[in-house]
Amino acid sequence: MSSTKTCSTSLSTANVLEAALSGDERQGRLAAGQDPAKRQQILEGADRVFSTMGFDAASMNDITREAGVSKGTIYVYFDSKEELFLELCIGYRDKLFSGIYSAFEGNHNLRDALIAFGKALSIKVTSDMVIRSQRVVIGVAQRMPSMSRSFYEQGPKKGQAIVKAFLEKHVAAGDLEIEDTELATHQLSDLMMSGLFKRRLFGFTDKEPTEEEINRAVIGGVDMFLRAYGKR
């Protein structure tokens, strides 16, 4: 252990503090390890390294090089390789499910809404960035169970709840006939990416799906879903 005693976990507390202390533009000299831009710079470099090497094969020297930040500075912002990784994974998880579920709003036609949602979902989930981050998380799931579990809980699971609520609304409205809405929720999400997701995850295709491929899966999936659960 050692000298440098800068408040370790920082960030949120510091930001909150700043915001509380001064409502106007806060531009004073930043304490060590408190510059959000530098923090971001480190995270972006770490992202590039982790998402191509995985956690274990990535070295802090690689990250140093890729981020263009000295090693000492990195260790002022983050206490350890693992902590840096954990924060990055939170970013992965949040990025994964941003701006998908808004597709439900604005489309009053059920089929259109499902298709819009399906496209947004499957485009994002099969994108290079997201596939790489999923690989990294899955790769360490065995040894870091709590983190990958929280990744799933805070990410996919929350998304499922939104979909489920949407389906239940339409069941109540009489558009859909579903007994097991939870199961139907998973079925819908899986159908949206049938034939796309696993191929990408296992690296069978290193190119993102084309628009045709997305359409084929999504429209095919939605139509199947509606044929099975649509009111007849």
Next chain:
Amino acid sequence: MSSTKTCSTSLSTANVLEAALSGDERQGRLAAGQDPAKRQQILEGADRVFSTMGFDAASMNDITREAGVSKGTIYVYFDSKEELFLELCIGYRDKLFSGIYSAFEGNHNLRDALIAFGKALSIKVTSDMVIRSQRVVIGVAQRMPSMSRSFYEQGPKKGQAIVKAFLEKHVAAGDLEIEDTELATHQLSDLMMSGLFKRRLFGFTDKEPTEEEINRAVIGGVDMFLRAYGKR
């Protein structure tokens, strides 16, 4: 532990050689690096280590310890850590899809056949062993693309071909009405494990699914499939 090996997988070269040299029981002194039992012993130890640590975090010393074989001997049987890993992955892939597709035979009723297949598939794919090996393969997919691609091609993709042929047979027989059988193949496989696979892969649940959970997904999936594609 160890020994008692039906040497079901791998070591093809050694077997072929033996078989070619003598038709009768071959029991002479084995050349260095040629004992199938020892080879298997190494592979089993390596399996335990790789599938809990992943490729990069696993060390050859760990494997030495776990397999109960000296390091020198390991390097007589395998040229490098990576080669050992590659051979192990071939074992993973072969184990994954053994004995699943036989479920199609014997059930003349379409629904029963689909359910039998679905149960076999989803039980195997969500089992501890197979989940772990999938995590390992996915974890290195970014850096060893050719190997994970071949894993997918020789494994899941071949399985899909069998399912597709089965579906096409029933389309021809008039039991099913499917336009895009390839898509339907993926849909069927994904539906069999809806709500089970990803949870397991991300470590959200560390227990294998119960029989009820399997039934719920499989029967729900098959019924949905038949409602969408069954002849009306």
Next chain:
DNA sequence: AGGGGATCGAACCACTTGGTTCGAAAAAAG
């Protein structure tokens, strides 16, 4: 202009890595 502190960068630390070497032990062959 000058002082203070965040950042740099390179050396450094103890330790582990994949891989090799080599004499001793073990076991099968003759």
Next chain:
DNA sequence: CTTTTTTCGAACCAAGTGGTTCGATCCCCT
């Protein structure tokens, strides 16, 4: 038995690991 050869086990290697230290910069603030 002796010989032969695989295996053991431990030492060994160079390279790289995560992490620390420290003087030299550089930049912001007064």
